[in-house]
Amino acid sequence: xxxxxxxxxxxxxxxxxxxxxxxxxxxxxxxxxxxxxxxxxxxxxxxxxxxxxxxxxxxxxxxxxxxxxxxxxxxxxxxxxxxxxxxxxxxxxxxxxxxxxxxxxxxxxxxxxxxxxxxxxxxxxxxxxxxxxxxxxxxxxxxxxxxxxxxxxxxxxxxxxxxxxxxxxxxxxxxxxxxxxxxxxxxxxxxxxxxxxxxxxxxxxxxxxxxxxxxxxxxxxxxxxxxxxxxxxxxxxxxxxxxxxxxxxxxxxxxxxxxxxxxxxxxxxxxxxxxxxxxxxxxxxxxxxxxxxxxxxxxxxxxxxxxxxxxxxxxxxxxxxxxxxxxxxxxxxxxxxxxxxxxxxxxxxxxxxxxxxxxxxxxxxxxxxxxxxxx
Amino acid sequence: xxxxxxxxxxxxxxxxxxxxxxxxxxxxxxxxxxxxxxxxxxxxxxxxxxxxxxxxxxxxxxxxxxxxxxxxxxxxxxxxxxxxxxxxxxxxxxxxxxxxxxxxxxxxxxxxxxxxxxxxxxxxxxxxxxxxxxxxxxxxxxxxxxxxxxxxxxxxxxxxxxxxxxxxxxxxxxxxxxxxxxxxxxxxxxxxxxxxxxxxxxxxxxxxxxxxxxxxxxxxxxxxxxxxxxxxxxxxxxxxxxxxxxxxxxxxxxxxxxxxxxxxxxxxxxxxxxxxxxxxxxxxxxxxxxxxxxxxxxxxxxxxxxxxxxxxxxxxxxxxxxxxxxxxxxxxxxxxxxxxxxxxxxxxxxxxxxxxxxxxxxxxxxxxxxxxxxx
Numbered sequence: 001x002x003x004x005x006x007x008x009x010x011x012x013x014x015x016x017x018x019x020x021x022x023x024x025x026x027x028x029x030x031x032x033x034x035x036x037x038x039x040x041x042x043x044x045x046x047x048x049x050x051x052x053x054x055x056x057x058x059x060x061x062x063x064x065x066x067x068x069x070x071x072x073x074x075x076x077x078x079x080x081x082x083x084x085x086x087x088x089x090x091x092x093x094x095x096x097x098x099x100x101x102x103x104x105x106x107x108x109x110x111x112x113x114x115x116x117x118x119x120x121x122x123x124x125x126x127x128x129x130x131x132x133x134x135x136x137x138x139x140x141x142x143x144x145x146x147x148x149x150x151x152x153x154x155x156x157x158x159x160x161x162x163x164x165x166x167x168x169x170x171x172x173x174x175x176x177x178x179x180x181x182x183x184x185x186x187x188x189x190x191x192x193x194x195x196x197x198x199x200x201x202x203x204x205x206x207x208x209x210x211x212x213x214x215x216x217x218x219x220x221x222x223x224x225x226x227x228x229x230x231x232x233x234x235x236x237x238x239x240x241x242x243x244x245x246x247x248x249x250x251x252x253x254x255x256x257x258x259x260x261x262x263x264x265x266x267x268x269x270x271x272x273x274x275x276x277x278x279x280x281x282x283x284x285x286x287x288x289x290x291x292x293x294x295x296x297x298x299x300x301x302x303x304x305x306x307x308x309x310x311x312x313x314x315x316x317x318x319x320x321x322x323x324x325x326x327x328x329x330x331x332x333x334x335x336x337x338x339x340x341x342x343x344x345x346x347x348x349x350x351x352x353x354x355x356x357x358x359x360x361x362x363x364x365x366x367x368x369x370x371x372x373x374x375x
Numbered sequence: 376x377x378x379x380x381x382x383x384x385x386x387x388x389x390x391x392x393x394x395x396x397x398x399x400x401x402x403x404x405x406x407x408x409x410x411x412x413x414x415x416x417x418x419x420x421x422x423x424x425x426x427x428x429x430x431x432x433x434x435x436x437x438x439x440x441x442x443x444x445x446x447x448x449x450x451x452x453x454x455x456x457x458x459x460x461x462x463x464x465x466x467x468x469x470x471x472x473x474x475x476x477x478x479x480x481x482x483x484x485x486x487x488x489x490x491x492x493x494x495x496x497x498x499x500x501x502x503x504x505x506x507x508x509x510x511x512x513x514x515x516x517x518x519x520x521x522x523x524x525x526x527x528x529x530x531x532x533x534x535x536x537x538x539x540x541x542x543x544x545x546x547x548x549x550x551x552x553x554x555x556x557x558x559x560x561x562x563x564x565x566x567x568x569x570x571x572x573x574x575x576x577x578x579x580x581x582x583x584x585x586x587x588x589x590x591x592x593x594x595x596x597x598x599x600x601x602x603x604x605x606x607x608x609x610x611x612x613x614x615x616x617x618x619x620x621x622x623x624x625x626x627x628x629x630x631x632x633x634x635x636x637x638x639x640x641x642x643x644x645x646x647x648x649x650x651x652x653x654x655x656x657x658x659x660x661x662x663x664x665x666x667x668x669x670x671x672x673x674x675x676x677x678x679x680x681x682x683x684x685x686x687x688x689x690x691x692x693x694x695x696x697x698x699x700x701x702x703x704x705x706x707x708x709x710x711x712x713x714x715x716x717x718x719x720x721x722x723x724x725x726x727x728x729x730x731x732x733x734x735x736x737x738x739x740x741x742x743x744x745x746x747x748x749x750x
Contacts, residue, residue, distance in 0.1 A: 004463075007463065007467070007750065064655075083639070083694045083695065085639070086383060086638075087637075087712040088383060089382065092382070109711060111710065112639070112711045115711060115712065139642060139649060139692060139695050140639075140642065142643065264459040265515050268509055268516075274514060274515055276458070276461050280439075280727055280750075283658075283659055284658055284659040284724055285659040286659070317514060318416055318723055319438045319458045320514050320515065336461075336484060336486045336490060337462040346659075349654065349659055352655055352728070355748070355749055375383070375651075375655075
């Protein structure tokens with residue numbers, strides 16, 4: 001089916017670019033002999049995940065329990081819930097584990113470890129937990145030398161729970177002042193050093209620590225040393241986006257995701273094209289600091305996916321997108337009804353508005369897949 | 376049920392504040408004897424709309440055809456689709472009208488009018504259309520004096536379609552440099568003048584123009600003259616948000632919407648509280664220019680809805696929110712598992728992530744209602 005038959009806005013995934021992005025990371029990681037755990041949080045779609053996971057059953061990382069439940073129902077059984085779990089979610093995690101899902105939980109304090117240990121002991125269940133390590137001060141995790149790391153592991157062990165290892169995420173990769181391959185490689189080294197040090201601290205306390213997990217798309221693609229690491233996680237590399245292009249992690253023409261929209265009018269004052277893709281479709285994510293003038297809320301392609309140089313989505317309202325040109329660049333007076341595609345600033349945020357993703361080859365839809373939403 | 380039994384993040388709607396906000400606008404508009412059409416785009420929830428609509432069957436304005444279908448299935452039959460329609464959506468609009476829904480469409484060019492007129496004539500259907508008038512250069516609409524306004528109406532009439540009137544929206548109310556009651560009243564005057572002039576131009580060309588529609592929450596609440604106007608539209612006034620509070624349209628304690636979340640940890644470097652409400656729950660909307668330092672991605676309340684002065688959500692990742700204090704203000708070391716509420720910056724954007732809204736009285740859930748999503 002031609003994509004012009006789709007109701008707009010619609011989320012398109014370019015099959016060829018997706019395959020290329022998957023091959024790129026696989027080729028990059030192969031020489032290191034390190035494991036790979038896909039992070040599913042961008043598309044939250046099992047059919048897409050199957051293209052990238054090393055087996056049909058996983059492994060996968062997820063950002064919500066709703067995703068864990070969604071993937072488990074579809075035969076993916078090796079799942080890491082890679083966000084520190086709130087105690088109110090223990091019941092749902094238990095239900096998944098009792099169904100046979102190898103669900104690993106993430107903890108980053110003695111307090112959280114105690115809560116899980118008490119719940120597990122009370123319910124007669126042995127949970128598997130990773131301890132989160134802070135490698136860059138970004139948000140969560142314990143410093144590798146923090147005595148609470150070993151204390152949390154000991155507390156879990158004392159209540160019969162399993163500590164399977166350590167996990168970190170170099171979230172600061174997206175905020176680097178001067179991003180470059182060298183800077184990402186250095187940050188990957190920092191990720192590795194933090195998590196390996198944490199694993200050693202745990203091993204010194206008698207915890208086997210079989211899992212040593214790192215990851216972010218920039219550090220996965222530019223890391224040069226994964227010794228001591230057992231698995232690398234990455235997610236947005238599947239689709240890439242303008243944040244990644246702005247960081248130099250990919251080129252704009254590697255971006256596999258776009259939002260199909262329709263021109264509904266033109267603004268009288270400046271000829272801006274008005275489309276039916278507002279912020280519900282594109283998200284309010286304005287991307288990298290200082291790059292808004294270049295990328296706006298998205299670059300613009302024609303219906304076939306060819307970039308229309310100089311155009312960008314400069315404003316969004318709830319259901320209106322306004323496309324303008326670079327300074328001095330006229331906006332073509334495209335007719336009402338013209339289909340365009342918008343290349344997303346932040347793929348995860350853009351995808352989150354959609355319940356369906358359409359796999360495309362050029363302007364042909366090849367498949368239509370459901371996405372998981374909510375929590 | 377106590378809200379602590381809800382899985383987080385969850386969208387809460389305070390029943391008392393909702394009722395107060397509804398009464399405020401109704402009382403404000405009553406002396407003018409003008410009609411009221413609720414805009415449903417914020418909560419997209421028929422149970423909420425029934426509190427504010429003048430009858431159980433409407434009238435209502437919607438921002439997507441999915442909302443029109445959703446409301447029609449639930450007995451709301453007087454619907455204005457208040458976004459310029461893309462030709463690809465005519466079939467769905469026709470299907471609704473053939474089911475007996477009084478669905479009015481919005482057009483703002485001769486080109487769009489021709490497309491609808493040709494479709495209607497080809498399908499033997501008489502559509503009802505409003506012409507969109509530009510009152511402030513915000514995005515869409517024809518200037519009142521633009522000859523295309525009458526040309527579009529004539530073209531529709533010539534093909535047997537019904538032009539029911541004119542509609543405008545003072546979207547620039549949200550961008551006023553110096554917002555004040557006087558500035559909103561002046562803008563309401565500008566809205567009124569534009570749409571009344573457009574109606575007069577149409578009447579001079581022999582179009583009866585029974586509908587003269589204006590609206591935005593600030594102009595609806597502060598307008599001082601609605602003569603010649605037949606209906607006022609407003610939506611976000613139901614819940615209000617920090618954008619509206621920042622503009623002086625409401626007080627922070629008028630805001631009826633919040634996101635219930637759970638503390639999952641604390642950041643080592645600064646003690647920031649880490650919660651499970653990231654940007655999927657709060658949206659990436661950063662609100663009014665220059666007010667981020669004050670409001671962040673949301674202010675913070677305790678579980679019972681009492682504001683915790685000085686705290687705000689300062690950073691969000693996909694599933695992590697980071698709460699910090701104002702400069703010099705310490706962040707309380709709340710235990711893991713503590714429930715908090717986040718007061719939204721932009722209610723429409725925050726609500727859009729949720730499929731359910733929980734009506735609450737204090738910390739008691741009184742009802743749980745589904746929301747429409749998608750397009």
